[in-house]
Amino acid sequence: MNITRLTHFILLFLIFSCSRKQDFKPTVKLDTILKKEKLKNDYNEFRLDNVYLYLGIEKRQSFIKFREQTSISDLILMTECEKPIVRCFAFKMLVEKDYSKIRELLFKHQSDNEYLEVYHPPCVRMNEKVKVYMLQQLGPFSDSKMKFNRVEYDQIWADFFK
Numbered sequence: 777m778n779i780t781r782l783t784h785f786i787l788l789f790l791i792f793s794c795s796r797k798q799d800f801k802p803t804v805k806l807d808t809i810l811k812k813e814k815l816k817n818d819y820n821e822f823r824l825d826n827v828y829l830y831l832g833i834e835k836r837q838s839f840i841k842f843r844e845q846t847s848i849s850d851l852i853l854m855t856e857c858e859k860p861i862v863r864c865f866a867f868k869m870l871v872e873k874d875y876s877k878i879r880e881l882l883f884k885h886q887s888d889n890e891y892l893e894v895y896h897p898p899c900v901r902m903n904e905k906v907k908v909y910m911l912q913q914l915g916p917f918s919d920s921k922m923k924f925n926r927v928e929y930d931q932i933w934a935d936f937f938k
Contacts, residue, residue, distance in 0.1 A: 800888035800906070802858040809853055818845045829864050829909070830895035834872055843869040855881060860892040860906045871913045871920050878922050882910050886936055907936055
């Protein structure tokens with residue numbers, strides 16, 4: 777009787793542990809991304825003015841300048857960075873550049889459960905998961921050309937949090 781219970785317990789454990797989604801694993805270190813001297817200088821200049829991620833950052837001149845100076849391929853690589861804030865900056869810039877595969881990139885980050893602080897001026901600071909920040913950039917009330925309609929957004933939100 778005990779062996780049967782133990783066997784059932786082990787089977788249930790294996791089923792549930794195997795069915796859980798794995799968290800997103802960053803694949804690139806920031807130092808590796810910034811090996812190009814110009815990109816490194818542009819990034820450092822941008823980050824000096826933008827220490828935090830905050831609501832409305834896309835209107836800042838430093839954001840616009842860095843977005844314009846940085847290639848799509850470099851921004852895509854940044855979405856793989858080990859630092860969650862870099863992944864979010866890069867994703868936001870790709871949204872602003874109307875990157876045609878932004879939805880595919882979002883789904884790649886469906887299990888990106890790392891937290892970061894997002895500031896909502898004037899004085900609210902919230903901890904958000906990277907995937908939540910990214911999904912909100914394509915929400916129905918965003919300015920993105922690639923945004924989801926309300927029904928799509930609600931379904932994706934539900935899928936992200938199964």
